[in-house]
Amino acid sequence: MTVKTMAEFMAEGKQPEILFWVGSAGSYDDRAKKITKAFVKILNAANVDFAVLGQEESSTGDVAKRAGNEFLFQMQAVMNIELLNGYEIKKIVTCDPHSYNCIKNEYPSLGGVYEVYHHTQYIKELISSGRLSIDADTYKGKRITFHDPCYLGRANSEYDAPRDILVKTKANLVEMKRHKRTALCCGAGGAQMFKEPEKGDKDVNILRTEDALETKPNIIATGCPYCNTMMTDGVKNKEKEDEIAVLDVAELIANSLDN
Amino acid sequence: MTYLPNILFAIALIVGIGYFAKNVKRLIRNIKLGQSIDASDNKAERWRNVALIAFGQSKMVKRPISGILHVIVYVGFIVINLEVLEIIIDGLFGTHRIALNVLPTEVYGSLIGTFEILACLVLISVIIFWIRRNVLKIARFIKREMKGWPKTDGNLILYFEVVLMTLFLVMNASDIEFQSLNSGNVVSQFIAPWFSSLPESTLHLIERGTWWLHILGILVFLNYLYFSKHLHILLAFPNVFYGSLKPKGQFNNLEAVTKEVKLMMDPDADPFAAPAEDTSEEEPAKFGASDVMDLNRVQLLNAYTCTECGRCTSACPANLTGKKLSPRKIMMDTRDRLEEVGKNIDANGGVFKDDGKQLLGDYITNEELWACTTCNACVEECPVSINPLSIILDMRRYLVMEQSAAPSDLNNMMSNIENNGAPWPYNQMDRLNWADE
Structure with missing residues (x-):
């Protein structure tokens, strides 16, 4: 698939409509790469003129910050901001709620002020402006439960965008007991993704998977690459991977575009 | 009479x-x-x-x-x-x-x-x-x-x-x-x-x-x-007033760090220059918190306001899965230590005499701090706008920046970011490979 970089736009003397911030997971993690590609499919379907930073992109520093390494975070932030400001970036969209939160809320006081969207918010905008239509019946009648990512939901009070677009797939949206502001974390946040959990009687992702299984879903929808990993592992642990798919909202939408 | x-x-x-x-x-x-x-x-939003x-x-x-x-x-x-x-x-x-x-x-x-x-x-x-x-x-x-x-x-x-x-x-x-x-x-x-x-x-x-x-x-x-824990009947009001108005996901950027990072990134700075004669008496900034004096006043007010209802703890993913972390305990420990420091000051004529203790280690353990997923469930739950997460983060900052005491997995993750701009050991040059796969 052809994806243009900011450097290429620059060389042509053009500005893209949006910058797609792919994020480290979206760039390297095999599962998350599929989400990245699904979102690109959506952007292409809506004829969005977008760019990525490609080899120039670097970790936002979000995970370092939450691990307590403010130095590393600010080093990363300042480097990224220099790059983004150099390209005169105005609008950023990302599939990672952690990058979304970090760039939107923590970059401004370091000199990086942008309009930042989580991909579910951007997809919602594409649909409501008529640029994207979801006509396929791929998920019609399927039971889908949406797991709120902490950094989209509680952290930024965005509970509606992912649900609003999931409804467009004509799926039957079912809520877990803990949802929206009381949603349970998948267990990956705060740098937990990169370390072994402390001693306890259960892993957080297992508990969250049990929450999801209670709704008897066909699909568990996520909006974060880390949540996706955690929930996928949880479903495998429960030996339900043949019955229940864990898919990002972007994938569900990409599979529901007009064929 | x-x-x-x-x-x-x-x-x-x-x-x-x-x-x-x-x-x-x-x-x-x-x-x-x-x-x-x-x-x-x-002010208006705070009063609201x-x-x-x-x-x-x-x-x-x-x-x-x-x-x-x-x-x-x-x-x-x-x-x-x-x-x-x-x-x-x-x-x-x-x-x-x-x-x-x-x-x-x-x-x-x-x-x-x-x-x-x-x-x-x-x-x-x-x-x-x-x-x-x-x-x-x-x-x-x-x-x-x-x-x-x-x-x-x-x-x-x-x-x-x-x-x-x-x-x-x-x-x-x-x-x-x-x-x-x-x-x-x-x-x-x-x-x-x-x-x-x-x-x-x-x-x-x-x-x-x-x-x-x-x-x-x-x-x-x-x-x-x-x-008693019952101070909340008075302190809930100022505590809510001073509660954060920012999105919950927004963690503060440490200014002391910003200064140092700016200096490091300054292309005009001479890396071989002799360090300027330090004439100021100012102590170098301490990064993060190891004791109550390192926390800010709102965090300490939070500690006195907590009425130990435990809604935070009952929503905490770490606590729900049997880990030692309890956000309520973070607040109780902070208050207990602050009271101990206060009594120390009273007993020593108005000055704090080092008692060889601190909040970190003597009250709150590393194990508790590292179990946090920063999910903000505790912050969301608190009926009086207490933020246990901010204390956890400040103490992690001390552990990492002052003591280099992060779990080894996290050290690997951080050195990956330093070396190749991602938390995993992948080459930055491969960042766009997904487009061709």
């Missing part, structure tokens, strides 16, 4: 309020041990929060059972305290139910009637609270950090309220004059018959006795606050 009760009353009032004021001063002194923090922005969250209890009722019961006790507490105003005037001037001289009987009656109904509702609510804690043993009330004093404290408050409400009702029931008005004795008229066989003089003694115990009880309760 006729003035003796008035004088005794005035002394009780002065001692009661005086000792409380002394402890409030100590409390403010302790909070000021923390770093100053600017919360002067958005005080109105909705503190006065309006909007977050309390997110859990309907405890929320509604709490609203009853809270409204009862505020409204019945109007009666205390009358008691104080009566006590100082030797009058009896002075408000009857000012208000028409029906108005007075309807006021006292309201108080009596509320007192009854408070009694019922408090008994349900007691059952929830001691019979039903609801999980959040019997967690590890709730053993010993915190448990006793919680029950003592309930006993206090039972006693105060009972005294109020018995006081009204044994007041012959008040009962003969037959206005406002909505509840006490049913208690009055229990005393009907007693001679008038005994009845008068009971009335006086309950009157005195009621007001003395209130003064004791007031002074109990400082030593």
Whole structure:
């Protein structure tokens, strides 16, 4: 698939409509790469003129910050901001709620002020402006439960965008007991993704998977690459991977575009 | 001699309020041990929060059972305290139910009637609270950090309220004059018959006795606050006012770090320059927090405000899965350590003498700090805008930046970011490979 970089736009003397911030997971993690590609499919379907930073992109520093390494975070932030400001970036969209939160809320006081969207918010905008239509019946009648990512939901009070677009797939949206502001974390946040959990009687992702299984879903929808990993592992642990798919909202939408 | 009760009353009032004021001063002194923090922005929104969250209890009722019961006790507490105003005037001037001289009987009656109904509702609510804690043993009330004093404290408050409400009702029931008005004795008229066989003089003694115990009880309760989790009845208001207005996901950027990073990234800086002669006496900034003095004043106010309800802990993913971390314990530890530091200062003539202890390690362990997923469930749950997460983060910062004491997996992750701009050991040049796969 052809994806243009900011450097290429620059060389042509053009500005893209949006910058797609792919994020480290979206760039390297095999599962998350599929989400990245699904979102690109959506952007292409809506004829969005977008760019990525490609080899120039670097970790936002979000995970370092939450691990307590403010130095590393600010080093990363300042480097990224220099790059983004150099390209005169105005609008950023990302599939990672952690990058979304970090760039939107923590970059401004370091000199990086942008309009930042989580991909579910951007997809919602594409649909409501008529640029994207979801006509396929791929998920019609399927039971889908949406797991709120902490950094989209509680952290930024965005509970509606992912649900609003999931409804467009004509799926039957079912809520877990803990949802929206009381949603349970998948267990990956705060740098937990990169370390072994402390001693306890259960892993957080297992508990969250049990929450999801209670709704008897066909699909568990996520909006974060880390949540996706955690929930996928949880479903495998429960030996339900043949019955229940864990898919990002972007994938569900990409599979529901007009064929 | 006729003035003796008035004088005794005035002394009780002065001692009661005086000792409380002394402890409030100590409390403010302790909070000021923390770093100053600017919360002067958005006054309007802050007052709005005080109105909705503190006065309006909007977050309390997110859990309907405890929320509604709490609203009853809270409204009862505020409204019945109007009666205390009358008691104080009566006590100082030797009058009896002075408000009857000012208000028409029906108005007075309807006021006292309201108080009596509320007192009854408070009694019922408090008994349900007691059952929830001691019979039903609801999980959040019997967690590890709730053993010993915190448990006793919680029950003592309930006993206090039972006693105060009972005294109020018995006081009204044994007041012959008040009962003969037959206005406002909505509840006490049913208690009055229990005393009907007693001679008038005994009845008068009971009335006086309950009157005195009621007001003395209130003064004791007031002074109990400082030593109890119950301070929230006062501190919830300033605490909500100073609560963060930013999106919950936004963690503060440390200014001290920004300065150093700017210096490092400055292309004009000469890397070989001799360090400037440091003439300032200023200590180098400490990154993160290892003790209460490193926390900011809002965080310390948070600690005093916490009433140990445990809603945070009952929503914490780490705690729910059996890890040691409990956000409530973070707040309780912070307060306990702050009190210890305060007592140390009092004992050493106003200066803190190093006691070889600190919040980190002696109260809060690394294991607790590293179990946090920063999911903000605790922050979301707190009905009075306490933020345990900010303390956890500040202590992680100390562990990582001052002690390089992160778990080894996290050190690997961080060196990956330093070396190749991703938390995994992948080459930055491969960032766009997904497009061709």
